[in-house]
Amino acid sequence: MQLSFVLSFVAFLASATALVLSNNAVDSSLSKRQDPCALYCEPLATANQQCSGDTTCLCGGPVAALMYTCSTCTYQYDTTKYAALQQALDQYVANCATVNSPVGALPIPYCSATAARA
Numbered sequence: 001m002q003l004s005f006v007l008s009f010v011a012f013l014a015s016a017t018a019l020v021l022s023n024n025a026v027d028s029s030l031s032k033r034q035d036p037c038a039l040y041c042e043p044l045a046t047a048n049q050q051c052s053g054d055t056t057c058l059c060g061g062p063v064a065a066l067m068y069t070c071s072t073c074t075y076q077y078d079t080t081k082y083a084a085l086q087q088a089l090d091q092y093v094a095n096c097a098t099v100n101s102p103v104g105a106l107p108i109p110y111c112s113a114t115a116a117r118a
Contacts, residue, residue: 037073044070059101067092068106075108082108 035041044066051057071085089106096103 036077037070040066040073041070055099056101059096059099059103064103072108082110
């Protein structure tokens with residue numbers, strides 16, 4: 001596996017993490033305590049740092065679960081982010097498959113925001 005691909009994958013995961021973390025609050029002025037998705041999204045940033053570029057770690061079940069739950073929570077509070085969040089998850093899945101660490105499909109249920117607010 002080429003080092004350049006691994007580095008680009010790590011950079012992608014960092015940007016995907018930034019996407020879900022920057023979009024997970026309903027209002028940017030909310031504190032961590034008020035952030036409805038902090039429970040799911042803050043551990044994702046920690047896991048990303050702890051993996052230190054290890055693709056096996058980055059594509060492991062715990063990180064994949066955090067990517068999914070953080071993205072799903074973010075979508076529930078801001079439905080306008082659906083396409084960007086799903087695209088980030090799809091790219092994560094594709095990158096993990098490329099490094100022989102498949103995580104399987106991670107589809108965000110399109111109706112989850114409507115159901116959560118009903």
